[in-house]
Amino acid sequence: MSKESSLLELIDTVLANDEVILPVFDHTALRVQQEVSKEEPNINDIEKLINCDPALTTKVLSVANSAFYKGLEGANTIRRAILRMGVNEVANLVILVSQRRNFHSDDPALAKIMEQLWQHSVGCATGAHWLAKQCGFLSTLHEAFTAALLHDIGKLFLLTAIGEVKKQQGPSIKIPDALISEVLDNFHCSYGYNLMLQWNLPQIYAEVARDHHIDNFDHKNFLLIMVRLADKACHKLGIGFHRNPDIVLKGAPEAGLLNISEINLAKLEILLEDSLGLSC
Ligand SMILES: [Fe+2]
Ligand SMILES: [Fe+2]
Missing domain, CATH: 1.10.3210.10 (Hypothetical protein af1432)
Structure with a gap:
């Protein structure tokens, strides 16, 4: 062999x-992903979904304010981040941050x-x-x-x-x-x-x-x-x-x-x- x-x-x-804890697709990220895929996503629902996960919220805001998103400083709430970056961009960050949690050993x-x-x-x-x-x-x-x-x-x-x-x-x-x-x-x-x-x-x-x-x-x-x-x-x-x-x-x-x-x-x-x- x-x-x-x-x-x-x-x-x-x-x-x-069943001996492995497999990578997961975060529940909040999945719900956000489903909402933004709709023709008219409900921004209030997306905001609420993200805010329900404080650790995710903190991380999303810190990436939104990072050097990579130059000029976007001051997005200190999810609502403000959505207004500044757009709902799709914030949804991208939610998936990015939630996926990051899987990459550890x-x-x-x-x-x-x-x-x-x-x-x-x-x-x-x-x-x-x-x-x-x-x-x-x-x-x-x-x-x-x-x-x-x-x-x-x-x-x-x-x-x-x-x-x-x-x-x-x-x-x-x-x-x-x-x-x-x-x-x-x-x-x-x-x-x-x-x-x-x-x-x-x-x-x-x-x-x-x-x-x-x-x-x-x-x-x-x-x-x-x-x-x-x-x-x-x-x-x-x-x-x-x-x-x-x-x-x-x-x-x-x-x-x-x-x-x-x-x-x-x-x-x-x-x-x-x-x-x-x-x-x-
Ligand atoms: Fe590949
Ligand atoms: Fe690849």
Whole structure:
């Protein structure tokens, strides 16, 4: 049996025995997400939902006032943040902050990988959101951000399960980083897709998690295309686990499908480098 399939078997065993506390999609974030997806979201309801979670509220306001949102200082209540930033942007922050809670591990090696994964997820979310704006998909700004933030959720899922495997096996088990990386790369799409279905998130997000690496992807699914391009840009810049400076974004089929200019691709790269400053 290969090392990869034996690790996968251990992962599946802890999952089958319900021995892992899996990443969750925060209840408040889910309700906010459902409300902003409506044609006419109720701002009062969104405000109330967020305010019911004081820890979430504090974090959302601190990110809203951070250096990344330059010029937005003074948004000291959720209502003010909504008025200044818009309801979609605040909903993005709610998902960002609530997802951040999932990216923790007691195992230092896994915690380090999760940190890189978090940087990658935020980079992709920022990039896909910008692409949606730039390419005129204004009604899908929130979807682009969410889909990209969650596209690699299968990796988080697998890392969480690997954490449990390590805990159960004790110090006797040594899992090389290269093996973890191989398992994450090869299996995160299918595990991510299933997790999305379990979370009852809209199918559009599950499809992005499933199809963001396949060659034969849907050329009409612009949400998927934007996430794929943002993902490639992050890989080019080394935002995440991999760095491949040889990627030519202009030559990517996704850039052609979005009809995006070389200048805008360069702007995307600058934006992504800046997104590394977005902490929460
Ligand atoms: Fe991926
Ligand atoms: Fe990715």
